[in-house]
Amino acid sequence: MTALGFLYPGHSAEDDYPRIEQLLGSDVRLTVVHTDTAEDAHGVDALLETGSAPGLAAGVEELRLSGAEAVVWACASGSFVRGVRGAHEQVRGLARAAGLPASSTSFAFAHAAREIGAGRVAIGATCPDDVAALFAEFLKETGTQVAAVRGSAAVTGAEAAGWDYGRVLALAREADHPDADAVLLPDTALHTASHLTALEKDLAKPVLTAAQVTVWEALRLTDRRVNAPDLGTLFTREPIVQA
Structure with missing residues (x-):
């Protein structure tokens, strides 16, 4: 059994995680712990507060007790708004607080794009x-x-x-x-878990x-690879071998 932990801001689409756990069809357990959000908004100031170190650290103990082997901050905008350097500091702080390998959704996108050769x-x-x-600037800094x-007009999560x-299809x-x-x-x-x-x-x-x-990023942190066709190309493609 591989146990993975996720810190998720507020309440919106967290039901995608048990759905993904089912689609993985493997010995993988996903545990989601909710972090407090002072304001559910897509503004930069609110997003910086959402990903603050104290806010993330507050959920770490519950994930440790769940037996999680890795933790991911499940929020892209609450990470990339800090830039690459700030996002690295955020992840390092989370790893120290959890005593576990850690990452965030922002870095997950960069790693996943590289994985599929995009x-x-x-x-x-x-x-x-x-x-x-x-987010575009963040990706460019990481080599994508x-x-x-x-962009779109959704004001809140x-x-x-x-x-x-x-x-969702129209946006894509x-x-x-x-x-x-x-x-x-x-x-x-x-x-999106049912639509990939x-x-x-x-x-x-x-x-x-x-x-x-x-x-996928949490699995990567634990050196697990799971083939799950219902989760799209990322979960079926052979890894790109870097020269």
Whole structure:
């Protein structure tokens, strides 16, 4: 049994995690601990507060008691708004507090894009354009080129959590670009676990979503590889061997 821990901000699309656990069809247990959010908003100031060190440390003890072997901060925007250096400091602090390997959804996207050989990507974000642009900069700093960025008008995570498949697909299509090797949907408040194969079929290319890459990143931290076709290309493709 591999036990994985996730710190998740507030309440929105956390039901994607038991769904992913079921789709993995393996001896993997996912434990989600909720962190407090002072304000459920996609503004930079609110996102900086969401990912503060005290807020993350508060949920660590529960994950340790669950037997988690690795922990991931399951929030992209609450990480990438700090830039690569700040996001590294955030993860290092989380690892120290937990005494476990740690990462975040932002780094999960960078690692997952590299895993599937996506050197250039398109971003479809539920957050406003200015916040989405910060994610594009984050990816560029980590070595992934960005062909297009599409922001949206979702003001809160709760609003994004209510989007149905048609709206998620519309965002992905609007974001897509002919030069993009993959489309990224970086919001852990968005329900996507049940839609991955449909999204990839409709777009005819790999799609990376927040909950999907977050779980994959936790598995990577524990050196586990699970083949799960229902979770998209990321969970079926052979790893890219770096020269």
